Amino acid sequence: MSxxxxxxxxxxxxxxxxxxxxxxxxxRAFRGxxxxxxxxxxxxxxxxxxxxxxxxIAVRGSVTNRADVAVAFDAAVAxxxxxxxxxxxxxxxxxxxSLDVADxxxxxxxxxxxTGPFLTMQEAGRRMVPQGSGSIMVTSSLYGVxxxxxxxxxxxxxxxxxxxxxxxxxxxAKYGVRVNAIAPGYVRTALVEDLAxxxxxxxxxxxxxxxxxxxxxxxxxxxxxxxLASDAASAITGQVVTADGGWTAxxxx
Numbered sequence: 010m011s012x013x014x015x016x017x018x019x020x021x022x023x024x025x026x027x028x029x030x031x032x033x034x035x036x037r038a039f040r041g042x043x044x045x046x047x048x049x050x051x052x053x054x055x056x057x058x059x060x061x062x063x064x065x066i067a068v069r070g071s072v073t074n075r076a077d078v079a080v081a082f083d084a085a086v087a088x089x090x091x092x093x094x095x096x097x098x099x100x101x102x103x104x105x106x107s108l109d110v111a112d113x114x115x116x117x118x119x120x121x122x123x124t125g126p127f128l129t130m131q132e133a134g135r136r137m138v139p140q141g142s143g144s145i146m147v148t149s150s151l152y153g154v155x156x157x158x159x160x161x162x163x164x165x166x167x168x169x170x171x172x173x174x175x176x177x178x179x180x181x182a183k184y185g186v187r188v189n190a191i192a193p194g195y196v197r198t199a200l201v202e203d204l205a206x207x208x209x210x211x212x213x214x215x216x217x218x219x220x221x222x223x224x225x226x227x228x229x230x231x232x233x234x235x236x237l238a239s240d241a242a243s244a245i246t247g248q249v250v251t252a253d254g255g256w257t258a259x260x261x262x
Contacts, residue, residue, distance in 0.1 A: 016239040018043030021089040023081060025072050025129055026099030028052035030198045031148060034227035035096055036062060038235045045089045049081040049129075050099065072099045072125030075132075082132045091140065094238045095133035097126035097147040097170070103162045115162050122166030123173075130177055130188065138184040144238045147174050149192040151253045167192075171249045178247030187246035189237050194253025197224040220255030 022039040026032040028050040036046045036058065046065040048055045055067035068084050070077025085092045103110070103118045126147045137143030152160055153167030174190040181188060195201065195215050201224065204210035216223050233252050236242055251257055 015043040016241065017094070017235065020044045020093035020238075021047065021085055021091055022094035022096070022238065023047040023049065023085050023092055023133070024096045024098055025049045025078075025081075025125070027096075028054040028058050028067075030200060031193065031196060031227055031230050032096070032098040033058060034231040035098065035234045036065070038228070038231035039094065039238065040065065042235050042239070044094065044238075047081060047085040047088070047092075049078065072097070072129055073120045075128055078125075078128045078132050082136055086136065092133065092136050093143055095129060095137075095143070095145045096234060097129035097133075097145070099125055099129075100148060100166075104159055106159050107161045110162060118162035118166055122163070123169045126170045127173060130173065134177065134181055134186060137186045138181060141185045143186045144242075145174075145177070145186065145188045146234055146237055147171075147188075147190050149174075149190040149249060151192055151194045151251065151257050153190075154192050154249065154251055154257050174249065175247045182246055187237075187242070189242075189246060190249045191230060191233055191237070192249050192251040192253065192257075193225060193230045194219065194251075194256045195224045196227055196230060198227055218256065218259070219253070220259050223254065225252060225254050 022044045024032050024036045027036040027048040040046050040062045046062055048059050048067040051071050059065040059067035066088055068081040101121045130145050133145050147170045149171040150167040152164045153171045156164055171190040174188045178188040205212045230252055233250055
C-alpha cells in the first residue's frame, strides 16, 4: 500500500507508545509524510526519539492517566496549532494460563490496552469533533480477531479496542472524524528479537505458519497507518485493517 509523498504535510500526529517498536515506526512514517509529531510514552527514550525525528515533541506520561493524556494533546495544540491524527498504540502483552492470571495482572493489561486507548481516543475526539476533521487509529492485533490460549487478557483487550473503533467511528462520522483499528500480525520488532534470543519465541515456527513466509516489518504497519491518516482513505472508517501476512485467513492444518 503506497501513499503519496508528503501526503500529511502541515498536519499534526500524536502517537502513544512511540519511543520504540510499532509506535516509533509510525512516528517516523508520519514525519516522512510531512506531519509534525507528538510522542506520549512513559519510556525516557521518548525525548531522544523526538529529537531524532525533528519537528516533534515528547511528553512523558502514562496512557492510563487521564491528566497525562490531556497534557499531551494540549501540548500538541500549543506547539503545532491543531491535532489531525491520533494513534492509540501503547500496549502490553500477557501470556499466562488463564487459571493463573492474578488480579493485578488482569488489571494491568486491561488498564493499558483498553482503558488507555479509550482515554486517548476520547481526548482526541474532544479536540477533533469541534474542528470538524481528524483521523484516529488504535492498535489492535491479530489476537483481537482470532483467539489464542493463555492470552485471555490480551485477546479480550485487543478485541475490545477493535469494537471501540467501530463504535466511535459511527458516532463521530457526522463530525468529519474517522476512526479505524489496525490489527498487526507477528511483527519483527526488538521485543520479538529479544524473546527469540531468550528462547521464549520460535520465529521459525511463526514464519512457517505465516502464508507470506516471514514476519511483518514495522514499516509495513506504519505504511498502513500513514494511508489511513491520509486523504486517500477519506471513505474508510469503522474498519479493522488486518496486516498479518495472511495469518488469520489461513485455516488449513
